[in-house]
Amino acid sequence: MLLTLQSVLPTLFVLLLGCSRPLPAEEAPIGSPTEPAADAARPSPGPADVQEPAAESAPPGFDHEHALFTEVLAQFVAGDSVDYAALKKDRKKLDRYVAALEAVKPAELAKWKREERYAFWINVYNAHVLKLIIDNYPVKSIKDIGSLVKRVWNKEFIDLEGFHPEGKKDLLSLDDVEHKILRPRFKDARVHAAVNCASVSCSPLRAEAFVAARLDAQLDEQVRAWLADPQRNRFDKERRTLHLSKIFDWFEADFRRDGGSVVGWIARFAPAAEKAWISTGDTPKVRHLSYSWKLNDAPAK
Numbered sequence: 001m002l003l004t005l006q007s008v009l010p011t012l013f014v015l016l017l018g019c020s021r022p023l024p025a026e027e028a029p030i031g032s033p034t035e036p037a038a039d040a041a042r043p044s045p046g047p048a049d050v051q052e053p054a055a056e057s058a059p060p061g062f063d064h065e066h067a068l069f070t071e072v073l074a075q076f077v078a079g080d081s082v083d084y085a086a087l088k089k090d091r092k093k094l095d096r097y098v099a100a101l102e103a104v105k106p107a108e109l110a111k112w113k114r115e116e117r118y119a120f121w122i123n124v125y126n127a128h129v130l131k132l133i134i135d136n137y138p139v140k141s142i143k144d145i146g147s148l149v150k151r152v153w154n155k156e157f158i159d160l161e162g163f164h165p166e167g168k169k170d171l172l173s174l175d176d177v178e179h180k181i182l183r184p185r186f187k188d189a190r191v192h193a194a195v196n197c198a199s200v201s202c203s204p205l206r207a208e209a210f211v212a213a214r215l216d217a218q219l220d221e222q223v224r225a226w227l228a229d230p231q232r233n234r235f236d237k238e239r240r241t242l243h244l245s246k247i248f249d250w251f252e253a254d255f256r257r258d259g260g261s262v263v264g265w266i267a268r269f270a271p272a273a274e275k276a277w278i279s280t281g282d283t284p285k286v287r288h289l290s291y292s293w294k295l296n297d298a299p300a301k
Contacts, residue, residue, distance in 0.1 A: 062104060064116055066123055066209030068097040072130075073207050080204035080229075083298040088134040098127055106162045115212035118186050122210045125177045125195045128158050132174075133198050133295070141293045142198045153178075189254040189265060192247050193222040200292040201232060201245065223269045232289070235274040240284045242266060246291040262286060 072094045076087045087094065101124055109117060129142070132152070136145050146152030158172035165180035174197075182191050196205035203226040210218055226245075227233050234243040248255060248262050259265025263286065267279045278284055 062100070062108070064112075064119070064213075065211055066097075066119070068093055068100065069123055069127060069209040072097065073205070073209065077205050077207040078298050080231075081296045081298040082130070082133075082198070082205060084130075084133055084137050084295070085298075085300070087130065088137050091134055094127065094130060094134075098131055101127060102159045104160070109163075113212060114186075115215045118182075118188075119210040119212045119215050121177060121182050121186075122191065122194050124158065124160070125174065125182065126205060128177075129174065129196060129198050132157065139295060141295055143293050183251075183254065187257070188219070189251070189258045190219040190223050192251055192254065193226040194219060196296075198296055200294045200296050201289070202296065203232065203245075203247075204229070205296070220269070224271070227266065227269055228271045234289075235270065235278070237274065237277050240277070240282065241287055242278070242284050243287050243289055246288050248286070249288045 072087070076083045101120070104120070109120065112120070132145060132155075133139065133142065139145060142152055144152075146155065153175040154173050156171035156173050156176075158174075158177065160172050161169070163181075164170055164172060165176060178191075178195060182195070193203045194206070194210060196202050203222065206218070206222060208218075232245050236243065242263065244262070244266070248266075252262055255262045255265040259268060261283075263278065263283055267275055270278055
């Protein structure tokens with residue numbers, strides 16, 4: 001019996017539908033689920049990356065000895081000043097160290113011990129102050145780098161993605177590091193002797209990096225050296241008066257929290273010859289010295 005074209009068309013249509021199939025892997029569009037592109041192996045950046053970055057994107061093991069920064073500081077810190085002119089000419093090690101700091105991711109930092117995180121953020125502050133100065137050198141004061149619209153402390157230039165304390169995607173500023181990370185998270189008034197603002201009246205920059213293994217001893221040493229420096233703090237036993245850095249005025253709450261009072265905190269770290277009279281008898285009077293924002297630059301050679 002002859003089949004008409006009209007009678008076989010439905011059957012042919014069904015057979016054709018049954019032959020359809022997904023594209024084989026080698027034919028799949030680039031980036032499709034069956035054959036991801038080579039550069040799509042790492043998930044697209046997003047909130048999950050901040051919490052758990054892909055293993056292949058993690059930086060090599062971080063040097064908790066901060067040896068490179070210690071080399072920089074040992075070479076360019078002289079007493080209580082810094083040879084910024086020489087550092088500007090020979091900045092490769094500082095730039096490498098800053099790059100190592102900025103390669104650290106939040107998920108990695110979260111696994112570190114408290115002392116490792118504390119040392120990291122102190123060194124972040126100090127290294128970026130040095131970078132800021134030599135990026136703009138010569139300057140008479142760090143404050144000259146700012147403007148009427150934005151103070152230098154609010155200048156966002158620290159490229160630590162994912163670390164903004166307010167969850168923003170912005171770069172960090174020095175104020176962010178000091179007042180939104182170091183002070184509130186670690187709650188240790190000794191930090192005021194450790195961070196250096198590139199100014200004559202600031203506590204001197206230590207000639208080595210802060211490291212977790214010796215952090216407590218380093219901080220104590222910094223505080224004692226700072227208090228024993230008559231250019232920054234003076235003790236008048238005869239008049240029972242402490243002539244202190246303005247830092248004790250600006251951040252009084254930090255010292256009261258840790259020592260009960262500014263005087264109580266001073267008594268813990270003051271030079272041995274002063275400690276006895278400060279701790280006994282009537283509470284000494286406190287006066288604050290004027291603060292010089294002049295750059296702590298080494299004399300020209």
